[in-house]
Structure formats: structure tokens, C-alpha cells
Amino acid sequence: MSDYFTDLANTFSKKYKVLVFTDVKTAQNALSRDVIVKYWPSGRPTQVKDFIFFYKEIRKFKPSMCISVFGAVNVFLIISFITRVKARIAWVRTLSTQFPQRKILLCRKALVYKFATKIIANSKATKFDVSDKYFVNKNKINVIPNAVRDYNSVLPEIKTDRNKIVYIGRLHPSKGVDVLLRALAILIKTSPHVNLDIIGAGSMRSELELLVDDLKLKNRVSFLGAKSKNEVLTCLRGAYCSVVPSYSEAFGFTVIEAMSVGTCVIGTNNTGIKETIQDNKTGLLFETGDHEMLAEKLRHIYSNQNFRDKLALNGYRSFLKFYEVSERVKQDFIFFEDYM
Structure with missing residues (x-):
């Protein structure tokens, strides 16, 4: 987990129950004691057992918002859509050119993104890439830049x-x-x-x-x-x-x-x-x-x-001013809370 997502989870946990799904065993060290940490059955959550595991957890906790990034996007969006989670957010931090440009993969990702209620891009370049490559309406995409500690x-x-x-x-x-x-x-x-x-x-x-x-x-x-x-x-x-x-x-x-x-x-x-x-x-x-x-x-x-x-x-x-974690999280927490 990056500094940003750790701080965002900790900030949410002051008002809400927060679950973090990760494959990093040390993630809990930086998280608030109020945050519930769950570990994927697979190293990368792309297997059937990961989908079943996540489905059971979502049915149990009934969240109002799911935020996903990197390899967890597919399982998060598909299962949260099936279980009718109100806010389904996918964070996109990589351009499509960094992946194999096979038509079937692009079509699959375009379909998965349809299950999202909001897409977060880390730059305008990423926003245009998501819109052009995966046919996502630009109005559905917000730009929130990456952030690190000082x-x-x-x-x-x-x-x-x-x-x-x-x-x-x-x-x-x-x-x-x-x-x-x-x-x-x-x-x-x-x-x-x-x-x-x-x-x-x-x-x-x-x-x-x-x-x-x-x-x-x-x-x-x-x-x-x-x-x-x-x-x-x-x-x-x-x-x-x-x-x-x-x-x-x-x-x-x-x-x-x-x-x-x-x-x-x-x-x-x-x-x-x-x-x-x-x-x-x-x-x-x-x-x-x-x-x-x-x-x-x-x-x-x-x-x-x-x-x-x-x-x-x-x-x-x-x-x-723009990329320091604590300042970024303060602004973004307001954005996400308003969206819930």
C-alpha cells in the first residue's frame, strides 16, 4: 500500500468502518487499529477463489463504497456491481500503452469499467487515455494526482x-x-x-x-x-x-x-x-x-x-502545494465523502 492509500484509509476510519484488501502482509503496520485488513487468497486477486472470497466479504459487511486500484479493479468492480454497492470507484494510474494492445483485453477492460460509477485518473493524460481506449464518458472520470510524503x-x-x-x-x-x-x-x-x-x-x-x-x-x-x-x-x-x-x-x-x-x-x-x-x-x-x-x-x-x-x-x-500526501488526503476525503 502506498502512503496515500494508507493515509486515506486511516482518515476514513475516523468516521466509518474501513476494510482494506491487500496481499502485503506488512500493510497493517501503518494502518489504524480501527481498519480491518483482509488478505487475498492469491498473490494477485485474479483467480476464481479471489472473486468468491470477495463476494462473501461484501455480502457480510455491505459497504456503501468500494475503491479499487491496480490488479484489484476487476474483482472489485464486478462483485460490487453484482452486490449493488452504491459507489463503485476504480483508480487508473497506468496508461493503456503499458499493457499488451490485444483487442480482447481492451474490450474486457472496457466492459469492466462500465460497472464503475466513477473512474479516478491520476492525470489528464490518463483521463483521455481511459476515455479513448475504453470508451468511458469523460464526465464519469475525475483527475486526482498521485501523492507522496514530504x-x-x-x-x-x-x-x-x-x-x-x-x-x-x-x-x-x-x-x-x-x-x-x-x-x-x-x-x-x-x-x-x-x-x-x-x-x-x-x-x-x-x-x-x-x-x-x-x-x-x-x-x-x-x-x-x-x-x-x-x-x-x-x-x-x-x-x-x-x-x-x-x-x-x-x-x-x-x-x-x-x-x-x-x-x-x-x-x-x-x-x-x-x-x-x-x-x-x-x-x-x-x-x-x-x-x-x-x-x-x-x-x-x-x-x-x-x-x-x-x-x-x-x-x-x-x-x-499539490502532491504532498496529508494535504492531498484532506481534499480527497471531502470529495469521496460527498460522493457516498
Whole structure:
């Protein structure tokens, strides 16, 4: 469970009986004692036994609202529709392009979304994607952005390493890591001491390692693999810049994570990323796939640290206003309660 959904459940539990269905055994540690935690029979709730289990629980507790996200959406919407739950809400946080574009899968999801009384998208890009791909009426979709805690105030003091750039995410063709590597090859001509840390795993690692060799960046790039949340945040906090070079993102979660620790962010000018970063104000944007433009943006912040520091500060202030968990939950709780 993310910080956001944990806090939302705890906030609801002050006035209502709340059940959380999860496969994470440690989820209960962060939840209020008033929250009832149920664990799916399967690791991912897609089996027949999960549907039967959920049906029995819904019949027992008779909720007035069901909120679902990720792998639980299908079982939540189908069973809550059958049992006539008044408010049936599905949270969509991923673009359809991240899934196999098989017609039968798109049709199945379109049918499932018809059982929802409300769809929550994490960005305008996600809203349009849900509407276009799954034929959901736009009036049925509300946008509520992702949120994380204010980690800047709880992490230990860490000095910014001027020579450190960081990428965090999957090593997948859609993430544009190759674009970042080509930009780095240009940047080191004027900033020869810059290094890139790549945090994450994926199918492209071998291909990217070959590209690193071809670009003669072996001494400048470190593949660190998957890291814990605290390790990721610590790495972000110490970086001079975080780069999000994705070809598409529903929201750009790593953007607000970087902002939450006061780190400057550069991202692609597309989908959810451009909704989160205000160019030249809270971060920098470059054209999708354009490694030369990315290199120019990186050169700009390396030639003007005051400008970089201003972007980082403005990014943090924007995060506090729009994407910090406690503030986000206060607003969203009112929205959900009014909808019940």
C-alpha cells in the first residue's frame, strides 16, 4: 500500500468502518487499529477463489463504497456491481500503452469499467487515455494526482553531489534510458566529471550495457539494480538532478518523489510528465526522444547552479502545494465523502 492509500484509509476510519484488501502482509503496520485488513487468497486477486472470497466479504459487511486500484479493479468492480454497492470507484494510474494492445483485453477492460460509477485518473493524460481506449464518458472520470510524503523533512542531511545524475525506473524501451545515455555522452564533453546512477531492473539492461560500451561511458554509468524505497530517496536527495526520459507516463511518480526531497527534475514534454513539471519554473522539459535537447538542458543547469537550485526549490514548493500526501488526503476525503 502506498502512503496515500494508507493515509486515506486511516482518515476514513475516523468516521466509518474501513476494510482494506491487500496481499502485503506488512500493510497493517501503518494502518489504524480501527481498519480491518483482509488478505487475498492469491498473490494477485485474479483467480476464481479471489472473486468468491470477495463476494462473501461484501455480502457480510455491505459497504456503501468500494475503491479499487491496480490488479484489484476487476474483482472489485464486478462483485460490487453484482452486490449493488452504491459507489463503485476504480483508480487508473497506468496508461493503456503499458499493457499488451490485444483487442480482447481492451474490450474486457472496457466492459469492466462500465460497472464503475466513477473512474479516478491520476492525470489528464490518463483521463483521455481511459476515455479513448475504453470508451468511458469523460464526465464519469475525475483527475486526482498521485501523492507522496514530504521526505525532505525526514531524511538525514545529505550533501548534493554536483557530479551525480540519477535515473529511477524500469529498464524498458518505453522509459527512454537510451536517450539519457546519449545525452550523457554529449554532456561529459563539457562536464567530464559527471556520473549517472541507474536504479531499476528490466529486460533492457543487457542492451543498455552494450550502449554504454559503444558510447565509451563505462566509467561514467553505474547500474545499481532495484533498491529499497529509503535507498531510492537517499540517492535522489544527494543527486544534482533526476532525469525522467520516458516516451509516455500516466503521471510520472518519480518526478514528485524527486521534488519531495528537493532535487531538480528534467523530464520529457509528454503525457503526465508535462502536467507535473512547469518548464523553467519547477523543472525542465525536453522533447521526447531528443537526446541533444536533453544534453542542452543538462548543460544549462551545470553552467548555472543558481538556476538549478531555484528550480529545485520551486519544485519542492509545488510538491507541497499539490502532491504532498496529508494535504492531498484532506481534499480527497471531502470529495469521496460527498460522493457516498
